[in-house]
Amino acid sequence: MSLDIVDIIQRHRSIRKYKSNKVPDELLNKILQAGLRASSSGNMQSWSVVVTRDQNIRKTLFKPHFEQQMVLEAPVLMTFCSDFHRMRLWLKEKDAPDNFDNLMSFMIGAIDATLASQNIALAAESEGLGVCYMGTTLASCYEIAEILKLPHNVVPVVGYVLGYPNENPPLRDRLPLEGIVHYETYSDYPSKEILEIYKEREIKGWKRYMENSDFRELVEKHKVQNLAQIYTILKYTQESHKRYSQNILKCLVRQDFSNND
Numbered sequence: 001m002s003l004d005i006v007d008i009i010q011r012h013r014s015i016r017k018y019k020s021n022k023v024p025d026e027l028l029n030k031i032l033q034a035g036l037r038a039s040s041s042g043n044m045q046s047w048s049v050v051v052t053r054d055q056n057i058r059k060t061l062f063k064p065h066f067e068q069q070m071v072l073e074a075p076v077l078m079t080f081c082s083d084f085h086r087m088r089l090w091l092k093e094k095d096a097p098d099n100f101d102n103l104m105s106f107m108i109g110a111i112d113a114t115l116a117s118q119n120i121a122l123a124a125e126s127e128g129l130g131v132c133y134m135g136t137t138l139a140s141c142y143e144i145a146e147i148l149k150l151p152h153n154v155v156p157v158v159g160y161v162l163g164y165p166n167e168n169p170p171l172r173d174r175l176p177l178e179g180i181v182h183y184e185t186y187s188d189y190p191s192k193e194i195l196e197i198y199k200e201r202e203i204k205g206w207k208r209y210m211e212n213s214d215f216r217e218l219v220e221k222h223k224v225q226n227l228a229q230i231y232t233i234l235k236y237t238q239e240s241h242k243r244y245s246q247n248i249l250k251c252l253v254r255q256d257f258s259n260n261d
């Protein structure tokens, strides 16, 4: 049965449990080719991907990925990077000025990398593989860049594990289209409307977290009362987000993307 692209998109679920089967090289190459076809700023293709299959390297990446079990379990880990290293080497060879050591360049590469990553994810899903993105790629970019031996002008921005699914989770809810789309100009939300937009999320999200015994314990311990509080008291705290932000800034300086004055 062949699925069209919209079916593949609509059936997407993050996969966190994997079979041990390896992904054949030919299949891996096929899905990686889909990344090359992504739109890219100036067609500079200012991204790269590190495909990590080696179990020892994945063990080293386990900690910076906050000990997420799927890093060890899935046969492939993909780290997509904003990458102006290659382009800058070429510029040097051709005696062309180099303007790519700043925040704008990092962002161009980060967008290219993200677009390519999603092309590859969809190609993978169309082949019966599963993926789960990991925000820890960006949060720990400084440490991950070191482990993957990334040169100057290469910064990890987005990553996922990939392999054959060993679970079949239900589709997760999404906010309704009216909550996301604005026509012509942005129309701000009255507070009643905000509650309506998040109505289903509040019920389903809360239920999902309550089914997880670790989260249930944390909810009780911190006297958390609703899903919104789960997001910012337990998951994405002021302290953690400041810490990750500092790590990203430190990484941009070390990897030579900070010439902004």
Ligand SMILES: Cc1cc2nc3c(=O)[nH]c(=O)nc-3n(C[C@H](O)[C@H](O)[C@H](O)COP(=O)(O)O)c2cc1C
Residues within 6 Å of the ligand: 012, 013, 014, 015, 016, 068, 132, 133, 134, 135, 136, 158, 171, 172
């Ligand atoms: C940039 C990004 C980072 C994510 N980081 C993690 C992560 O670190 N661990 C995890 O289990 N899921 C992670 N996810 C998966 C999301 O939790 C998931 O996409 C979301 O809950 C919706 O579920 P679905 O993908 O199954 O539809 C991430 C997703 C994105 C796009």
